[in-house]
Amino acid sequence: MPQKPYLEAGQIVSTHGVRGEVRVQVWCDSPEQFASFKHLYWDNGGKQPVKLKARPHKQMALAKLEGVDTVEAAQVLRGRMLYVDRRDIKLPKGHHLVQDLIGVTVVDADTGEEYGKLTDVSQTGANAVYHMATPTGEILIPAIPDVVISVDTKKDILRLRPMKGLFDDEI
Numbered sequence: 001m002p003q004k005p006y007l008e009a010g011q012i013v014s015t016h017g018v019r020g021e022v023r024v025q026v027w028c029d030s031p032e033q034f035a036s037f038k039h040l041y042w043d044n045g046g047k048q049p050v051k052l053k054a055r056p057h058k059q060m061a062l063a064k065l066e067g068v069d070t071v072e073a074a075q076v077l078r079g080r081m082l083y084v085d086r087r088d089i090k091l092p093k094g095h096h097l098v099q100d101l102i103g104v105t106v107v108d109a110d111t112g113e114e115y116g117k118l119t120d121v122s123q124t125g126a127n128a129v130y131h132m133a134t135p136t137g138e139i140l141i142p143a144i145p146d147v148v149i150s151v152d153t154k155k156d157i158l159r160l161r162p163m164k165g166l167f168d169d170e171i
Contacts, residue, residue: 003100003153006044009084010034010061012077020068022077024054024061028084031056041083050082100153106132106141109149109159115139115167118158130158139167 010024026034035054042048051066068074089097098121106115116134121143123129128143141147141160149159 003086004044005086006041006046006083007086007089007097007099008044009037009040009082012063012074012080012082013060014078015071015074016057016062018071019064020070020074021062021064022068022074023057024063024082026059026061031059031061034061037084037088041085042080044081044083046083046085096151096153101130101151101158104151104153104156104158106130106158106160109161115160141166 008027010026010028012022013025014023015021016023024034028034035056037052037054039049039051042050052063054061054063065074065077068077086097091097101118101121104118106118107113108115116132116139118130119133119138120131121128122131122140130141130143130148132139132141142163147160147163147166149161151158
């Protein structure tokens with residue numbers, strides 16, 4: 001599936017103070033990552049850039065958007081989505097955006113057998129967990145190097161080597 005050039009970074013949920021700051025529910029990995037962006041976009045086509053200064057605040061971010069200087073101007077923005085250009089996101093080698101993983105076909109790394117489609121990613125303390133829809137139901141896959149052998153988001157394929165018990169009740 002084609003990758004979107006602009007991704008949802010967060011949504012303005014309320015105002016903060018009287019000088020036009022807004023509270024943003026971040027959809028990035030963290031409020032710190034959101035605060036690292038110097039400009040975002042009002043739309044997902046990149047036609048309306050907006051400069052901002054942001055800082056983490058609890059599980060959210062507080063942002064001062066260029067041209068928004070009053071609480072009244074900030075209030076009008078409530079519910080508005082902010083987008084980031086994917087070229088502004090720096091990922092370590094071997095890491096992928098969750099949005100690019102959703103919908104990839106999961107196949108056996110050795111036989112090529114198709115198992116299903118990736119439908120969601122959960123974050124746990126130790127590692128991510130991939131949710132895969134199969135004809136018999138959902139299977140949870142630990143996103144660890146011994147199981148997930150490779151991910152090719154350009155071809156929409158995730159190759160895995162199932163560990164014992166992943167597809168059955170074996171111990």
